[in-house]
Amino acid sequence: xxxxxxxxxxxxxxxxxxxxxxxxxxxxxxxxxxxxxxxxxxxxxxxxxxxxxxxxxxxxxxxxxxxxxxxxxxxxxxxxxxxxxxxxxxxxxxxxxxxxxxxxxxxxxxxxxxxxxxxxxxxxxxxxxxxxxxxxxxxxxxxxxxxxxxxxxxxxxxx
Numbered sequence: 001x002x003x004x005x006x007x008x009x010x011x012x013x014x015x016x017x018x019x020x021x022x023x024x025x026x027x028x029x030x031x032x033x034x035x036x037x038x039x040x041x042x043x044x045x046x047x048x049x050x051x052x053x054x055x056x057x058x059x060x061x062x063x064x065x066x067x068x069x070x071x072x073x074x075x076x077x078x079x080x081x082x083x084x085x086x087x088x089x090x091x092x093x094x095x096x097x098x099x100x101x102x103x104x105x106x107x108x109x110x111x112x113x114x115x116x117x118x119x120x121x122x123x124x125x126x127x128x129x130x131x132x133x134x135x136x137x138x139x140x141x142x143x144x145x146x147x148x149x150x151x152x153x154x155x156x157x158x159x
Contacts, residue, residue: 005106008081009113021124022143023115025073029058034080036073038062047072049079051087056080067145071111078110079103115144116152125158 016031017023026036035052039059042048046068048059058076060069079085084103124141125133139149153159 003082005078005082005110006113006118009078009110010117012077012081012114013117021120021141022070023117025070025077025114028114029056029073029077029080032056032077032080034058034077036060047076049076049085050089051085054087065145067139067143067148070115070143071145071148074111074114075107077114078107082106082110112148112152112155116142116149118156121152121156122158 012028012032013023016028018027029036034056036058038061039048040061040063042059043061043063046061046064050057058073058080060072060076062069064072082103084107121138121142125138128137128141135149135153136146138153139146142149144152
């Protein structure tokens, strides 16, 4: 990996994001030329990424909750942008977000920055009434899981 996952996601946000919340990972993937497909046959995996006839293809499990689907798609964009899978290689399949391999850690960091940008999360929190400044409310605003938001807030040093 030559590019930092945070820098790569930040660059995509600067060049491909409409500025609207919640961030749409499908629109970003499609702007990169990827095809995004629901695919129940990948279960128990949540997502996969490969090239088919030179076209990047992201598959996600439509049986997963929508917030997980969104994170999965962002995670797979990370694999694509960070060069974890090259044309002609077998599909990458994610079966757990708990993986600690460097590639999975990088794809998770990329997905977190893409869906919960470090510069956006504090801004959204400041706009909330004091009694609503919680991981649960932020998660609903950004369409991510409470667990993902809690991890992100901790990583950003926001309590």
